[in-house]
Amino acid sequence: MEPLVKIDQQKCTTCYTCLRVCPVKAVKINESNKHPEISVKRCIGCGDCITSCYPGAISYRSDIENAKELLQSGQDIAFICSPSISAEFNDITDYRKFVSMLRSLGAKYVNEVSFAVDIIAYKYLHLFNDFKGKYYITTYDPVVVSYIEKYHPNLISNLAPMVSPMIACAMIMHKIYGENIKIIYIGPEIARKEEALRHKGDAKIDVVLTFLELRQLFEEYSLDESTIEFSDFDPPIGYKGSLYPLANGIIQAADMDENRLTSDIITIEGRKPMLESIQEFENNVKTIHRHLNVTYGNSLYGPGLTKHGNKLLKEHLVIEYANKRLNNFFRHEWYNNLQSYMELDFSCSFKNDDQRLPEPQHEKVLEILDLLNRNEDDVLGCDQCGYESCKAFAEDIARGLATPEMCSSYAFRSSMNFEESLKHLNEKLSQTRKALKESEENAKKERTAAKQASDFTNAMLEKLRAGVVIYDFQMKVLQSNTAFINILGEEAKEINEVIPGLAGADLKRLLSPGIMNLFTYVLTEGENIESRDIMLGEIMLNISVFPIVKNRVAGAIIRDMRAPEVQKAEAIKRISEVIDKNLEMVQKIGFLMGEGASDIEKMLNSIIKFYNEGNGTGK
Ligand code: SF4
Numbered sequence: 001m002e003p004l005v006k007i008d009q010q011k012c013t014t015c016y017t018c019l020r021v022c023p024v025k026a027v028k029i030n031e032s033n034k035h036p037e038i039s040v041k042r043c044i045g046c047g048d049c050i051t052s053c054y055p056g057a058i059s060y061r062s063d064i065e066n067a068k069e070l071l072q073s074g075q076d077i078a079f080i081c082s083p084s085i086s087a088e089f090n091d092i093t094d095y096r097k098f099v100s101m102l103r104s105l106g107a108k109y110v111n112e113v114s115f116a117v118d119i120i121a122y123k124y125l126h127l128f129n130d131f132k133g134k135y136y137i138t139t140y141d142p143v144v145v146s147y148i149e150k151y152h153p154n155l156i157s158n159l160a161p162m163v164s165p166m167i168a169c170a171m172i173m174h175k176i177y178g179e180n181i182k183i184i185y186i187g188p189e190i191a192r193k194e195e196a197l198r199h200k201g202d203a204k205i206d207v208v209l210t211f212l213e214l215r216q217l218f219e220e221y222s223l224d225e226s227t228i229e230f231s232d233f234d235p236p237i238g239y240k241g242s243l244y245p246l247a248n249g250i251i252q253a254a255d256m257d258e259n260r261l262t263s264d265i266i267t268i269e270g271r272k273p274m275l276e277s278i279q280e281f282e283n284n285v286k287t288i289h290r291h292l293n294v295t296y297g298n299s300l301y302g303p304g305l306t307k308h309g310n311k312l313l314k315e316h317l318v319i320e321y322a323n324k325r326l327n328n329f330f331r332h333e334w335y336n337n338l339q340s341y342m343e344l345d346f347s348c349s350f351k352n353d354d355q356r357l358p359e360p361q362h363e364k365v366l367e368i369l370d371l372l373n374r375n376e377d378d379v380l381g382c383d384q385c386g387y388e389s390c391k392a393f394a395e396d397i398a399r400g401l402a403t404p405e406m407c408s409s410y411a412f413r414s415s416m417n418f419e420e421s422l423k424h425l426n427e428k429l430s431q432t433r434k435a436l437k438e439s440e441e442n443a444k445k446e447r448t449a450a451k452q453a454s455d456f457t458n459a460m461l462e463k464l465r466a467g468v469v470i471y472d473f474q475m476k477v478l479q480s481n482t483a484f485i486n487i488l489g490e491e492a493k494e495i496n497e498v499i500p501g502l503a504g505a506d507l508k509r510l511l512s513p514g515i516m517n518l519f520t521y522v523l524t525e526g527e528n529i530e531s532r533d534i535m536l537g538e539i540m541l542n543i544s545v546f547p548i549v550k551n552r553v554a555g556a557i558i559r560d561m562r563a564p565e566v567q568k569a570e571a572i573k574r575i576s577e578v579i580d581k582n583l584e585m586v587q588k589i590g591f592l593m594g595e596g597a598s599d600i601e602k603m604l605n606s607i608i609k610f611y612n613e614g615n616g617t618g619k
Pocket residue numbers: 007011012013014015016017018019036052053054055056057058
């Protein structure tokens with residue numbers, strides 16, 4: 001069986017109004033998803049959460065399908081209607097049209113609960129008149145009964161031991177129409193659905209429909225009063241029980257004394273008065289010396305009614321209806337019926353369903369008050385959280401029944417703090433973004449500069465006719481130019497096609513051990529080796545090696561002595577060296593030989609000139 005009241009989390013906007021309005025704190029927040037949840041055990045079925053949930057996320061269990069199934073089953077059905085129909089169906093011009101519409105739905109009998117109201121009212125009268133020192137609380141409102149069973153179990157024995165008029169009416173129907181008759185109750189309160197289940201053993205109400213559900217049925221069956229003739233309720237007809245929707249209707253039904261000077265019955269109506277009066281009754285009944293006629297007030301305003309009209313209008317409609325009913329009233333017949341059905345056993349008992357929670361630890365409450373920025377002496381609260389004081393609110397937070405967010409000032413402060421931290425966060429975020437952008441731009445510039453430098457170096461290396469190689473401590477090539485690759489020969493050229501510049505190639509495989517010794521020496525000792533002639537296969541190379549980072553990186557300039565430009569430069573260099581060396585000697589000889597020495601100098605200079613003009617290149 002579905003719970004009476006449930007929340008559709010998809011529609012819920014987590015406004016927590018339902019937590020604030022629930023009179024018994026049956027709604028609490030699910031810690032994991034922060035959505036409200038209803039505790040079936042704690043709920044008393046008042047329906048306040050439903051009427052106050054703006055997005056319509058809370059609903060009550062629908063019985064429309066059950067009603068349709070029953071109506072189509074072909075079984076004998078009796079509708080029993082609360083007299084509150086007068087306040088709901090004022091759009092139907094005559095209540096007898098309303099009765100006909102119910103018959104059109106498939107009902108064999110249509111009865112009004114007001115006769116049962118009369119009976120229960122007289123039962124109360126007898127109970128109160130037969131006073132034996134105990135004061136009672138009337139029990140026709142299932143919300144009040146449930147509230148006492150769950151939250152004031154000490155008062156269970158003060159509940160008038162009588163079934164409600166709905167249950168009494170069902171019992172009378174079974175008496176008249178037999179045990180097999182199927183009964184559909186129509187009324188304004190959703191809590192009657194639970195009440196019917198509770199009494200399914202003694203009253204057998206098959207379906208309970210609210211007025212709103214009945215309207216839906218009328219619509220689905222396309223029932224309109226304009227196409228229907230009058231028809232009256234089936235007997236037994238009630239008398240003043242038609243006033244039942246009014247707070248003191250059941251008292252008036254039995255003409256009980258309501259004069260505050262002489263009566264020992266006090267009528268209480270409405271959510272707050274009910275909660276307070278029951279607490280007071282428990283505390284002070286020995287002094288108050290009054291019976292309580294209490295109703296939560298859902299007969300005219302609950303979630304089972306359409307939201308139209310106001311209190312005075314609805315009460316006026318009830319009174320107008322009661323007067324109309326009296327036009328066809330036969331007192332003698334009513335009285336006989338009353339006598340006859342009064343004999344039925346309408347007594348009942350109530351169960352202790354204690355849902356009270358233990359007092360929370362005082363330190364914990366103080367801690368919560370501190371969090372709320374309130375203190376224990378703040379006895380009066382603003383009521384926004386649904387509690388009469390900040391302390392009572394803090395106590396329920398400690399019990400796990402409420403959450404600090406229900407306090408508007410706490411929620412406001414939290415949202416301010418949240419906004420403040422959000423602002424800081426945003427500022428930090430924008431600073432980080434800016435820094436990130438700047439560093440990205442710098443990195444981009446550095447990358448471009450590095451690329452330009454690298455391109456520049458590569459271009460320069462490529463322009464050099466000498467072979468250049470830069471290598472690391474593993475003797476792997478870091479960078480080399482085309483001239484170097486050409487010097488190494490065909491194998492190196494093939495590698496270059498796959499790995500441009502021979503990057504990563506192992507020099508040990510490409511150069512002779514003699515050259516490798518030079519390379520290793522320079523790398524480890526950090527000293528230059530300049531212009532060393534060395535053979536690589538058939539080729540005479542002139543090699544200079546220099547350290548770049550000691551023990552890590554070194555470079556070499558290698559010249560192929562076969563290259564014409566090298567030959568020419570080398571010849572010039574070496575002839576210059578010969579001239580220099582010989583000049584000294586010539587000068588010395590000049591002293592000895594005179595003019596002949598200058599002829600030798602002229603001859604050598606002419607050789608240099610010959611090479612400089614390109615005639616010695618062999619081209
Ligand atoms: S009243 Fe409750 S169920 Fe409805 S939207 Fe607000 S928190 Fe959600």
